[in-house]
Amino acid sequence: MITKLQVKYIQSLGQKKFRDEEAVFIAEGPRIINELLGAAAITPVSVYATRGWIQENIRAGKSSPSFQVIEIKEAELERLSFLQTPNEVLGIFKKPLYAALDFSNTLSLMLDGIQDPGNLGTIIRIADWFGISNIVCSEDCADAFAPKVVQATMGSIARVKLLYTDLVALAKKTRPLQLYAATLDGQSVHQQQPIKEAVLVTGNESKGISAALLDCCQHRITIPRIGQAESLNAAVATGIILSHIVKR
Amino acid sequence: MITKLQVKYIQSLGQKKFRDEEAVFIAEGPRIINELLGAAAITPVSVYATRGWIQENIRAGKSSPSFQVIEIKEAELERLSFLQTPNEVLGIFKKPLYAALDFSNTLSLMLDGIQDPGNLGTIIRIADWFGISNIVCSEDCADAFAPKVVQATMGSIARVKLLYTDLVALAKKTRPLQLYAATLDGQSVHQQQPIKEAVLVTGNESKGISAALLDCCQHRITIPRIGQAESLNAAVATGIILSHIVKR
Numbered sequence: 001m002i003t004k005l006q007v008k009y010i011q012s013l014g015q016k017k018f019r020d021e022e023a024v025f026i027a028e029g030p031r032i033i034n035e036l037l038g039a040a041a042i043t044p045v046s047v048y049a050t051r052g053w054i055q056e057n058i059r060a061g062k063s064s065p066s067f068q069v070i071e072i073k074e075a076e077l078e079r080l081s082f083l084q085t086p087n088e089v090l091g092i093f094k095k096p097l098y099a100a101l102d103f104s105n106t107l108s109l110m111l112d113g114i115q116d117p118g119n120l121g122t123i124i125r126i127a128d129w130f131g132i133s134n135i136v137c138s139e140d141c142a143d144a145f146a147p148k149v150v151q152a153t154m155g156s157i158a159r160v161k162l163l164y165t166d167l168v169a170l171a172k173k174t175r176p177l178q179l180y181a182a183t184l185d186g187q188s189v190h191q192q193q194p195i196k197e198a199v200l201v202t203g204n205e206s207k208g209i210s211a212a213l214l215d216c217c218q219h220r221i222t223i224p225r226i227g228q229a230e231s232l233n234a235a236v237a238t239g240i241i242l243s244h245i246v247k248r
Numbered sequence: 249m250i251t252k253l254q255v256k257y258i259q260s261l262g263q264k265k266f267r268d269e270e271a272v273f274i275a276e277g278p279r280i281i282n283e284l285l286g287a288a289a290i291t292p293v294s295v296y297a298t299r300g301w302i303q304e305n306i307r308a309g310k311s312s313p314s315f316q317v318i319e320i321k322e323a324e325l326e327r328l329s330f331l332q333t334p335n336e337v338l339g340i341f342k343k344p345l346y347a348a349l350d351f352s353n354t355l356s357l358m359l360d361g362i363q364d365p366g367n368l369g370t371i372i373r374i375a376d377w378f379g380i381s382n383i384v385c386s387e388d389c390a391d392a393f394a395p396k397v398v399q400a401t402m403g404s405i406a407r408v409k410l411l412y413t414d415l416v417a418l419a420k421k422t423r424p425l426q427l428y429a430a431t432l433d434g435q436s437v438h439q440q441q442p443i444k445e446a447v448l449v450t451g452n453e454s455k456g457i458s459a460a461l462l463d464c465c466q467h468r469i470t471i472p473r474i475g476q477a478e479s480l481n482a483a484v485a486t487g488i489i490l491s492h493i494v495k496r
Contacts, residue, residue, distance in 0.1 A: 118366060122481050122484060125477050125480070125481065126477075126480065126481075126484060127475075128475045128476055128477035129471075129473055129474070129475050129476075129477040129479075129480050130473075130474050130475055131474035131475035131476075132475065133475075154477065154478065154479075155477075155478070156476075156477045159475065159476055159477075189491065190496070223377075223491060224496060225377055225378075226377070226378050226379035226494060226496065227375070227376045227377050227378055227379035227380065227381075227407065228376055228377075228379075228404075228407055229373050229374075229376035229377040229402065229403075229404045229407075230402065230403070231377075231402075232373070232374065232377050232487065233370050233373065233374075233483070233487075235481070235484060236370060236374060236483060236484050236487040237487075239480065239481075239484040239485075239487060239488050240487050240488050240491045243437065243471060243488045243491065243492070244491070246474060248438065248472060248474065
């Protein structure tokens with residue numbers, strides 16, 4: 001059973017302003033909820049779930065009940081859900097916040113103005129696939145804790161460290177860190193050896209990397225075009241470059 | 249000025265059934281419309297556009313007026329548009345239909361049950377980037393001529409040849425063509441040399457490649473996982489594998 005106040009609270013978390021104020025985010029569906037409940041870096045606040053999900057996951061002792069569990073009916077879940085097809089469970093989790101990231105001995109990502117929630121979620125999932133744990137986002141990137149982004153990460157949001165900051169200021173502060181800009185006019189990925197320590201910079205879907213940030217990049221890297229498409233999707237380009245430069 | 253009948257006709261083309269009956273598809277926005285008007289393989293039927301677009305593109309002689317041009321007001325375009333933000337022009341084009349594709353001396357794609365329109369559009373754009381012109385879709389793939397897919401291709405739909413058919417039947421018929429299945433348990437892309445003639449097979453977003461089609465694949469190819477994500481997005485995986493196996 002849920003109250004009107006609970007419905008209103010959860011719906012408000014669809015807005016970045018309220019997510020920031022409360023420092024929480026929402027995820028939905030058994031698969032991602034179970035990943036988040038099992039993730040060391042993520043603290044659950046509460047879970048709204050159908051009787052079936054609770055019986056299978058809480059009463060069966062699969063998860064420790066160190067958070068609030070509210071049993072709701074499917075019709076109630078429909079009122080709460082941000083999904084087209086609500087799916088058994090919705091959870092509220094504390095946003096993992098990082099004041100700084102450690103860039104030494106690792107490959108990291110910088111995202112400059114990635115606008116599309118699906119692209120951002122897909123990039124977080126790609127980073128997790130390639131074992132990259134640092135993602136620095138410019139302040140005008142989409143919010144990684146928006147419901148659409150969280151769902152697109154397929155649970156990977158639990159395993160990457162996200163920091164929103166002024167990228168140019170960070171790039172200047174963290175020199176001599178090597179920045180590799182994903183551009184249309186750089187060195188071919190096929191000529192690039194795997195890199196032990198660097199930051200790959202991906203730009204906005206239509207405008208690319210801002211001029212000020214590009215100025216901070218010591219290297220430019222390119223996926224050679226063979227056909228005629230004007231560009232590649234930002235997430236696809238990030239995945240392709242990582243597959244060539246991640247140290248195996 | 250548009251009539252009620254025109255509005256109704258265009259709206260009906262949002263449905264696959266009517267697109268198939270009429271053998272046409274819709275695209276929107278100056279960038280993609282200009283690409284389609286300039287594409288040899290695409291025949292325009294009619295264009296609904298604002299006065300500004302017509303003056304700049306038709307009256308200025310940039311495109312030959314071998315198709316119907318209907319001037320409409322922005323408010324009228326809003327009624328027609330499938331986009332959240334209508335953009336100057338909407339065009340109706342004949343669907344390029346291919347009864348068969350030539351797989352010799354080239355790399356081709358087979359898509360087995362790609363469901364998400366954004367993924368399908370992105371894969372078409374990736375194919376165009378890597379100079380791949382053959383894409384064979386299983387009959388349960390999303391429709392490549394749905395408005396969302398067409399927009400996601402960013403114009404690349406004009407440069408690839410699409411065929412919807414039974415993939416298993418085609419694979420058996422076109423032997424000894426080499427089929428490379430994108431799977432989680434194959435040979436590493438890093439050990440794979442560029443390939444001159446083959447078909448890369450990408451499966452459904454959650455179920456992968458069907459067992460019957462996998463049986464037809466002589467090779468399996470994998471992007472080595474370094475981190476913990478369970479899988480990669482189907483379009484991203486297709487892009488990464490192509491970047492390693494396309495002959496440069």
